[in-house]
Each structure stands twice: as structure tokens, then as C-alpha cells.
Amino acid sequence: MSKHKNKGKKPVNNDIENEVKNAGNIAEADAAEETEEVFSETVEEKSEESSEEPVEEKSDVEETAADEETAEESDGKENAADTVRIAGADEETKKANEEFRKLSFGEKCKRDPLIPVSLLLVFVAIIVGAAYFILPNVICPSMGMTLEEFRTRFDAADISKALMNNGLDIGFIGIDYVDPDTNPSILGDKAIVSANRSFADFFEGESRSYLVNSGIDGATRKTDNELAYVRIYIEYAEDVNPVWMYFSNILLTLYPDLTMNDAMDISLKLMGEYNGSDVRFDSRGDYAFRMVPVTKNEVNYIAFDVVPKALLNSSQIRYNLDTEEKFAVASSAAVSETVQESVQESVQESAAST
Known part of the structure; x- marks a missing residue:
């Protein structure tokens, strides 16, 4: 019966079967070894990574403080070395x-x-x-005063104030700086003293007076605006009183120590000494002045030319009022009364003509 059951089947070789089993066992063993090796390598890698990472991370503030401390130490060393050097x-x-x-x-x-x-x-x-x-x-020596100071003193002088009280104003308006080429001085070629345009500016203006044509021109220094010279001109005809009053007021402007009577006395004497052709100056103190007859636009004028005395030499001086006895101030009460009477008459005549 057993033979019948085994009929048609090949006999099994036990050696081959054992070899197969052994091969399977070997393969399983190799797979187990490979798995163990892979696991070991993975564990080792993780262990190495964990050993490389810091146990505790530092904050940015701590790192910055550490860097600063290191930098300070380095700077300190460098500073010490620099100090030595x-x-x-x-x-x-x-x-x-x-x-x-x-x-x-x-x-x-x-x-x-x-x-x-x-x-x-x-x-x-x-x-x-x-x-x-x-x-x-x-x-370019100066007269020691600016144009504005000259105008202020001219308007405040006693004769100017006396005339103002009677409705007469002899002050100046519209004074502007001009080009001396297109607006030359009233004296023209009769001018003895001029100013270098590199150091001076030139001006001109008119009088406020409506009774007589008059005006002013001159030059001021660029450095301090002080006058280099000044010229005041007054129209004249038969009546010389306006010329006399202007001249006297100019003297009061230049010499505050003079009284009105003194100034009018001196101006009257100087006008009496003038012959119309003398180009020399009369001097007192730091100033020199002269009268010059000129014609402008067919109108006759007397121009009073006032300059610093330092610009002139002795040959250009006619009278030195500081030493001439006949020009001494307050010479007599009689002269003073005469001058006062003449002032009153002049003012009354000027007022009547209005």
C-alpha cells in the first residue's frame, strides 16, 4: 500500500534538502547581521550628531556680550601697545x-x-x-564825519533852526550816490581836491529851499563812509543874503564851538575879502574851505568847497583863521549886535518874498 502511495513521485535527496535549509539559515543570518550593522551605524551617527551639538544654545545677547568682551580685551591690548608706541x-x-x-x-x-x-x-x-x-x-583823508552826521549837524545849526522857525528850510533832500562820469561835481575842472574812485563813492542832492536854487555834492570813503569832501552851492544874484546864511550855517556845522554870531561875523569878513578869482582856501582847525563862482545850466552859483586841511600845502592857504586876529571870534559886542540885526533883516526879507 505504501508503494502505491509513493508511486509516481521522485525520491527526495536529503543532502540537497539540508543544503537548502542551510542556505536559508545563512541568508537569514546575513540579513540579521546587515540589519544589526545598519542599526548600529544609525545609532552611532545619531550619537555623533548629538555629541557635536551644544548641550545648551546661547542667546544672541549672550553671544553679543561675549563678542564685545573679546573686542574690549583686544582693544585694551592694542591701546596698551599704542600707548607704548x-x-x-x-x-x-x-x-x-x-x-x-x-x-x-x-x-x-x-x-x-x-x-x-x-x-x-x-x-x-x-x-x-x-x-x-x-x-x-x-x-583819501576824511573830514571825520559821515554824510549823515554832516546833514544832521547842518539841520540842527542855529541859523538853520532860526530860518526853520520862519518857515524856511535850507536842508537837503534826495541825496543819492551817483556815477561821477555821468554826474560830475558842480566845480567841474575848477576842483582842486578830488577823490580816487577806488577808495570813494560820490553823491549829490538838492536843497529843500524853494526860495533859492541850491544843492550838495561830494564823496565818501568806502572804508568808513566818512566825507572825503563836500560842496554846497547856492544861486546868487543881487541879494547875497542867502549865500551869507548858507556860508554861516556851514561854519556852524564844521565848528560846533562857534556861536551863530561868530559864524556870521567870520563869513561876512571872508566874503568881503574875496575878489572872485582867488582859488586858495581859508582854514580853521582840521578843515579848509573856499568860495568858487560857477555856472551850471546858465545859472550862476557860489559853491562852498570844504575839504580836509591835510590835503593842502601852505601855498594853497589864504587865511589861517586860527592865527589871524581879525577873524577872532566874538570880537566885540557891536559886531555881534550888527550881525544879529542883519540876521533878522534877512529872515524878514526872505519871509516877505514868500
Whole structure:
């Protein structure tokens, strides 16, 4: 019966079966080993990664503080080194300076070219300063007052105020700076004293008076606006009283120590001494003045030319009022009364003509 059951089946070789089993066992063993190796490698990698990472991460603030502390330590070391180097350099500089001080001036200039260059620049600066401040004073002396000061004193003088009280104004208006080429002085070629346009500005204006044509022109220094000269001109005909009053008021403007009577006395005497052709000046104190007959636009004028006395030489002076006895102020009560009477008559005549 058993033979019947095994009929048609090949006999099984036990050796082959064992080999198959052994191969399967070997494969399983190899797979287990490979799995174990992979697992071991994975564990080792994770262990290495975990060992490389810090146990505790530092915050940005802590890192910044640490960097600053490191930088401060580095700076401190560098500063200490710099201090040592500077101290050494200072010692060398001191020694070099001491040696340099012992040298002669010529040797110093050879070693340091900046010394002669600096001295030259200082010299040039002095020359420029002298040219700007000193030269104008020499070439263009001033009258010691500005145009505005002259106008204020002219309007405040006693004769001007006396005439103003009677409705007569002899002051000046519309004074403007002009080009001397297109607006020359009233004196024209009769001018003895002029001003260098590099150092002076020129002006002109008219009188407020409606009774007589008059005006003013002159020049002021650029550096301080003080007058270089001034000219006041008054129309004249048969009546010389307006000329006399203007002349007297000019004297009061120039010389505050004069009284009205003194000024009118002096002006009356000077006008009596004038012959119409003398171009010389009369002087008192720091000023010199003269009368000049001129014609402008077919109108006859007397121009009073006032300049600094320093511009003139002795040959250009006719009378020195400081030394001439006949021009002494307040010479007599009789003269004073006569002058006062003449002033009143002049004012009354001028007022009546209005």
C-alpha cells in the first residue's frame, strides 16, 4: 500500500534538502547581521550628531556680550601697545624739537621750507591789510564825519533852526550816490581836491529851499563812509543874503564851538575879502574851505568847497583863521549886535518874498 502511495513521485535527496535549509539559515543570518550593522551605524551617527551639538544654545545677547568682551580685551591690548608706541614717539619728537630749536634761523629754514613760506604769507597779509586800511587814509583823508552826521549837524545849526522857525528850510533832500562820469561835481575842472574812485563813492542832492536854487555834492570813503569832501552851492544874484546864511550855517556845522554870531561875523569878513578869482582856501582847525563862482545850466552859483586841511600845502592857504586876529571870534559886542540885526533883516526879507 505504501508503494502505491509513493508511486509516481521522485525520491527526495536529503543532502540537497539540508543544503537548502542551510542556505536559508545563512541568508537569514546575513540579513540579521546587515540589519544589526545598519542599526548600529544609525545609532552611532545619531550619537555623533548629538555629541557635536551644544548641550545648551546661547542667546544672541549672550553671544553679543561675549563678542564685545573679546573686542574690549583686544582693544585694551592694542591701546596698551599704542600707548607704548606713542610714548616712544613723543620722546623722539621732544628730542627732535630740542635739536631743531638749537639750529640757526637759516638752518631751520633749510630743514623746514614752510617757515619762509609762512613768513612770506604773513608779510603779504600785512601789505594787503595796509593797502585796505592805511592806504585809503593816506590817499583819501576824511573830514571825520559821515554824510549823515554832516546833514544832521547842518539841520540842527542855529541859523538853520532860526530860518526853520520862519518857515524856511535850507536842508537837503534826495541825496543819492551817483556815477561821477555821468554826474560830475558842480566845480567841474575848477576842483582842486578830488577823490580816487577806488577808495570813494560820490553823491549829490538838492536843497529843500524853494526860495533859492541850491544843492550838495561830494564823496565818501568806502572804508568808513566818512566825507572825503563836500560842496554846497547856492544861486546868487543881487541879494547875497542867502549865500551869507548858507556860508554861516556851514561854519556852524564844521565848528560846533562857534556861536551863530561868530559864524556870521567870520563869513561876512571872508566874503568881503574875496575878489572872485582867488582859488586858495581859508582854514580853521582840521578843515579848509573856499568860495568858487560857477555856472551850471546858465545859472550862476557860489559853491562852498570844504575839504580836509591835510590835503593842502601852505601855498594853497589864504587865511589861517586860527592865527589871524581879525577873524577872532566874538570880537566885540557891536559886531555881534550888527550881525544879529542883519540876521533878522534877512529872515524878514526872505519871509516877505514868500
